[in-house]
Amino acid sequence: MSQSYNRGLIEDFGRWREFSAGMWAWIFHKFTGWVLVGYLFTHIAVLSTALSGAAPYTETIQALESLLVVRILEVGLLAVAVFHILNGLRLLLVDLGIGLEAQDKSFYASLVLTGAIVVASVPTFVAGVF
Ligand code: HEM
Helix, strand or coil, X not given: CCCCCCCCCCCCHHHHHHCCHHHHHHHHHHXXXXXXXXXXXXXXXXXXXXXXCCXXXXXXXXXXXXXHHHHHHHHHHHHHHHHHHHHHHHHHHHHCCCCHHHHHHHHHHHHHHHHHHHHHHHHHHHCCCC
């Protein structure tokens, strides 16, 4: 016989102060996954219109890369991608039953590692824009 539990409304984001590490990991994973999908479509749209525009492709890319806002968005994209990959690998291990008792610690480790990689990448991303 199955048993049901009243866990309250999961999607009640007004309760965000009570969220556990696992809930934040779930939200961040969904958010980053869908940002990556959004980026993929934007990327294809920008590159395909850059090919058909009046300015040659390389000039369009160079014009985009000369903008500070584009460099900042690139750092944001790296943050989103690195977190999604690290947390995704963590989820795959959890699905295999590995590290079940340290799920919160491995989530914090994904966050710290993402932060370190993103901070280390900043000089490369902003090089030549100023
Ligand atoms: C090495 C790279 C990646 C890994 C290891 C990875 C891992 C995962 C895993 C394990 C899930 C399922 C999470 C769950 O159990 O609910 C997931 C969900 C998802 N991933 Fe990835 N992923 C990667 C790259 C990407 C990329 C490149 C994109 C987009 C272009 C993407 C988009 C998504 C989306 C949209 C979801 C569903 C989010 C939802 O629950 O609504 N992922 N990913």
